[in-house]
Amino acid sequence: MATQDIYQAVLGFDGDLVAGLVKKELGQNTDVSMILKQGLIAALDEVGERFGKGDMFLPEMLAAAQAMKTGLEVIRPLLTEADAQSAGTMVIGTVQGDLHDIGKDLVAMMVEGAGFRVINLGVDVHAEAFLKAVEENTPHVVALSALLTTTMPAMKETLSILKQRDVKSKIIVGGAPVTQSFADQIGADGYADDAPGAVALVRRLLGR
Amino acid sequence: MIGTLFSYFSSPQVDLLRNKVFELLEVHGVKLDQHNEMFNLLTRAGAKVDPSTGMVRFPRSVIEGFLDQAPKSFALGARTKEQQLPLPRPDGTFYTRTCTGAHGWIEPETNRYRKVKKDDLAGWAQLINQLGDIHFMPYLFCDDVPTQTADIHGLCVLLKNTDKHIWVQPYSAASVPYLIKLGEIAAGGPSLLKSNPVISIIACSLSPRAFKFMDIEIILRSARASIPIHACSLPGAGGTAPATLPGVVMQAAAEILAMLAMAQAVRPGAPLVACPIIFSTDMRTGRSLQSSVEAMKAASAAVQFIKQAFHLPTHNYGSGADSPAVDGQSMSERAMLTTLMGLSGLDILGGAGQLEVATAVSPLQLLVDNEVFGMVRQLLKGFTLNDDQLAWEVIAKGKPGDHFLTTPHTLRHCRDALMPQNFIRLTREAFEREGSKDFQERLLERYRTLMVSENKGLLQSEIAQEIDSVVQEADRKLAH
Numbered sequence: 001m002a003t004q005d006i007y008q009a010v011l012g013f014d015g016d017l018v019a020g021l022v023k024k025e026l027g028q029n030t031d032v033s034m035i036l037k038q039g040l041i042a043a044l045d046e047v048g049e050r051f052g053k054g055d056m057f058l059p060e061m062l063a064a065a066q067a068m069k070t071g072l073e074v075i076r077p078l079l080t081e082a083d084a085q086s087a088g089t090m091v092i093g094t095v096q097g098d099l100h101d102i103g104k105d106l107v108a109m110m111v112e113g114a115g116f117r118v119i120n121l122g123v124d125v126h127a128e129a130f131l132k133a134v135e136e137n138t139p140h141v142v143a144l145s146a147l148l149t150t151t152m153p154a155m156k157e158t159l160s161i162l163k164q165r166d167v168k169s170k171i172i173v174g175g176a177p178v179t180q181s182f183a184d185q186i187g188a189d190g191y192a193d194d195a196p197g198a199v200a201l202v203r204r205l206l207g208r
Numbered sequence: 209m210i211g212t213l214f215s216y217f218s219s220p221q222v223d224l225l226r227n228k229v230f231e232l233l234e235v236h237g238v239k240l241d242q243h244n245e246m247f248n249l250l251t252r253a254g255a256k257v258d259p260s261t262g263m264v265r266f267p268r269s270v271i272e273g274f275l276d277q278a279p280k281s282f283a284l285g286a287r288t289k290e291q292q293l294p295l296p297r298p299d300g301t302f303y304t305r306t307c308t309g310a311h312g313w314i315e316p317e318t319n320r321y322r323k324v325k326k327d328d329l330a331g332w333a334q335l336i337n338q339l340g341d342i343h344f345m346p347y348l349f350c351d352d353v354p355t356q357t358a359d360i361h362g363l364c365v366l367l368k369n370t371d372k373h374i375w376v377q378p379y380s381a382a383s384v385p386y387l388i389k390l391g392e393i394a395a396g397g398p399s400l401l402k403s404n405p406v407i408s409i410i411a412c413s414l415s416p417r418a419f420k421f422m423d424i425e426i427i428l429r430s431a432r433a434s435i436p437i438h439a440c441s442l443p444g445a446g447g448t449a450p451a452t453l454p455g456v457v458m459q460a461a462a463e464i465l466a467m468l469a470m471a472q473a474v475r476p477g478a479p480l481v482a483c484p485i486i487f488s489t490d491m492r493t494g495r496s497l498q499s500s501v502e503a504m505k506a507a508s509a510a511v512q513f514i515k516q517a518f519h520l521p522t523h524n525y526g527s528g529a530d531s532p533a534v535d536g537q538s539m540s541e542r543a544m545l546t547t548l549m550g551l552s553g554l555d556i557l558g559g560a561g562q563l564e565v566a567t568a569v570s571p572l573q574l575l576v577d578n579e580v581f582g583m584v585r586q587l588l589k590g591f592t593l594n595d596d597q598l599a600w601e602v603i604a605k606g607k608p609g610d611h612f613l614t615t616p617h618t619l620r621h622c623r624d625a626l627m628p629q630n631f632i633r634l635t636r637e638a639f640e641r642e643g644s645k646d647f648q649e650r651l652l653e654r655y656r657t658l659m660v661s662e663n664k665g666l667l668q669s670e671i672a673q674e675i676d677s678v679v680q681e682a683d684r685k686l687a688h
Contacts, residue, residue, distance in 0.1 A: 051492075054492050057491040057492055058489075058490075058491050058492065058493065058494045059446070059491060097380075099414060099420065102447055102448075102494065103494060106494070149309075149311050149349055150349075150355060150358070150379045150380070153355045176495070176496075177311070177567070194493060194494070
């Protein structure tokens with residue numbers, strides 16, 4: 001199957017090849033949705049599975065996500081509204097006072113690779129900035145990241161402000177010092193301890 | 209001690225690496241958060257500062273000048289003279305300190321994990337006061353105080369409970385003036401803090417090659433107050449530093465020299481300790497590791513390089529484990545680390561008592577670390593080849609085939625050997641007769657005995673009250 005080549009190119013971390021193959025398929029009128037789901041997203045799901053088993057390492061997962069993204073950029077203008085929104089939208093950021101972003105960016109890449117639209121607010125994000133992003137994008141999920149024990153209270157505060165404003169998005173948390181019990185304590189809708197886990201969590205929360 | 213007992217780098221390699229560090233700082237520089245005062249000081253000192261981007265480049269001659277004026281020996285002070293710590297240690301071995309900032313506590317009686325509380329920290333100080341091979345301590349992250357002033361509360365608890373030197377880790381820029389104020393009160397005033405710094409302080413880079421406002425403030429205020437600065441680079445190989453270890457060593461050294469430059473620009477002669485605390489990144493999970501072979505090796509190499517190239521006092525993890533439990537993995541990891549870092553010539557070995565990459569502590573683990581530190585210090589002490597040590601007379605005049613047990617020489621030296629504190633040397637029969645107590649049970653027995661002793665490090669109540677009033681003011685202004 002033609003999309004199988006795209007799938008393998010993602011697993012081979014070859015972004016140029018992915019983009020080239022996607023263009024070739026488009027030229028042959030292959031369905032865009034098939035390219036997206038059977039070529040690109042399916043490959044990243046495989047990546048997540050292999051990572052979960054310890055067969056694939058973090059840099060490899062990042063490289064695969066990057067390769068997938070190059071293909072996604074080719075088809076993005078052609079995605080129907082249905083395809084673009086079919087997975088959902090997530091806003092993600094590292095909370096106020098915290099400048100760490102490696103884990104957060106990995107989650108952003110993996111969730112985007114799973115077919116979601118991701119708005120990455122960066123680091124040191126105040127609660128009001130999260131709120132503004134929610135108002136502008138109506139995301140299905142808001143993901144808060146913190147790497148320092150001292151910035152975990154900002155996570156609690158941000159969540160509290162979002163809930164006070166009656167934000168309907170599911171709010172999930174993650175980061176090295178964050179635990180399931182902390183997530184439960186502050187009233188988060190979910191917690192994941194790694195990027196593939198975050199993808200699975202987001203899918204589960206949205207019933208995808 | 210005979211200096212560094214082994215070296216990863218040959219002299220030409222040290223020179224190459226040194227030149228690359230200077231090149232990195234001169235050509236590519238570092239990035240500072242907006243801090244006009246530091247920008248001005250650095251510019252006046254000869255650095256090339258672009259205030260619009262925060263990029264700072266240091267000409268080699270400027271760094272070399274700063275290195276010349278940075279003191280290579282100074283003391284970490286303490287409330288009592290016997291607890292003061294001249295650096296480098298006069299006997300050629302090392303000092304040690306406990307874990308900083310851990311928020312997890314492994315209960316000695318139950319092995320249960322929970323968050324650290326203030327009472328735990330007070331008990332921690334009481335225990336450390338009685339451990340002869342633990343020389344200074346930082347506070348832990350207490351869960352039962354306001355988060356915004358957790359550092360101030362932590363320092364307060366330690367100042368009240370120990371007369372050993374205290375290492376201060378600020379958690380925010382706003383805390384820094386209060387932390388310095390507390391140090392001044394404990395020392396007896398600002399000028400006494402200068403001559404006898406009862407506290408020293410951590411400043412960190414944000415690897416790679418960046419510095420946050422908070423850490424620039426720490427350097428500025430501490431250099432002015434003559435508080436020794438432990439300039440910490442904490443890169444993670446493969447994450448916030450390159451995956452290849454020589455590159456990590458180079459990056460860490462450059463970040464530390466940038467901090468030294470800032471300190472010297474503020475006050476020439478500001479005392480600074482170089483801390484290349486290197487982690488590796490677990491490529492399967494992204495987690496930082498302190499006791500992987502790669503982390504230990506890079507840390508050791510960085511210490512050796514900095515000592516050989518720049519002659520600065522050094523400080524690093526000299527204990528600790530990636531294991532979350534007081535178990536065989538923890539013991540193996542930290543035994544390797546302590547021995548390696550001791551052999552590397554490290555001046556301060558940190559991390560006593562810590563587990564799970566410095567996020568949790570165990571008082572029982574601390575007892576073991578104290579003992580292992582003592583053992584490694586003994587390993588590092590060199591030999592004196594005189595007649596007494598060669599036992600010339602005893603050997604020359606002794607009868608072949610005889611023994612030495614009853615000789616005056618043996619009698620004179622029979623207490624030279626280090627006696628175990630936690631380790632046993634029983635036969636199996638004796639071990640079983642005494643109840644076959646495993647290592648953890650024996651540690652717990654010793655811990656209980658130590659904790660019923662009176663705490664001899666308590667602060668006078670008048671000074672304690674003054675410290676309390678500063679903490680209350682900090683809570684009013686910072687905690688909400």
